[in-house]
Structure formats: C-alpha cells, structure tokens
Amino acid sequence: MKANKTDPHDAAALAQLARTDFYEVHVKSPAAHGVRSIITTRNHLVESRVRLGDMIRGLCAIFGFKPGPSQGKAFSIG
Numbered sequence: 001m002k003a004n005k006t007d008p009h010d011a012a013a014l015a016q017l018a019r020t021d022f023y024e025v026h027v028k029s030p031a032a033h034g035v036r037s038i039i040t041t042r043n044h045l046v047e048s049r050v051r052l053g054d055m056i057r058g059l060c061a062i063f064g065f066k067p068g069p070s071q072g073k074a075f076s077i078g
Contacts, residue, residue: 028036060067
C-alpha cells in the first residue's frame with residue numbers, strides 16, 4: 001500500500017483489496033430496505049405538510065388573518 005493519498009492510488013488500493021477478498025460487504029435485508037423507504041417517505045410527507053402549512057400561514061398574514069395553532073395529530077405505526 002502506498003502512503004500517497006491521491007485518487008489513482010486510492011483506486012488501485014481498493015481494487016487490490018477487492019481482488020484479495022480482504023474485506024466483506026454487509027448487505028441489508030429486504031425488510032430493512034422496506035422500513036427505511038417507509039421512514040423516508042413519511043419524512044418527505046411531513047416536510048411537505050409543514051411547508052404547505054407555513055405557506056398558507058404566510059399568505060394569510062399578508063391579509064391580516066392569523067390562524068391559531070395547527071391541529072396536527074401524532075403519527076403512530078401499528
């Protein structure tokens with residue numbers, strides 16, 4: 001292994017590791033991928049809801065109407 005940290009040297013070192021089976025790769029289960037995709041989708045939906053609520057509040061404030069606190073409910077899985 002070379003001490004020089006340039007991209008070509010890094011690529012050569014990684015290729016050597018792959019050839020010699022020096023490391024193993026952990027692949028997540030399909031169930032783990034499913035859970036991660038659900039969590040990611042929920043986060044996107046929550047961000048969209050908050051963004052839309054803020055936009056509506058901003059437009060209402062321009063015309064002098066101040067809506068009360070939002071009525072969001074807790075999200076539960078099950």
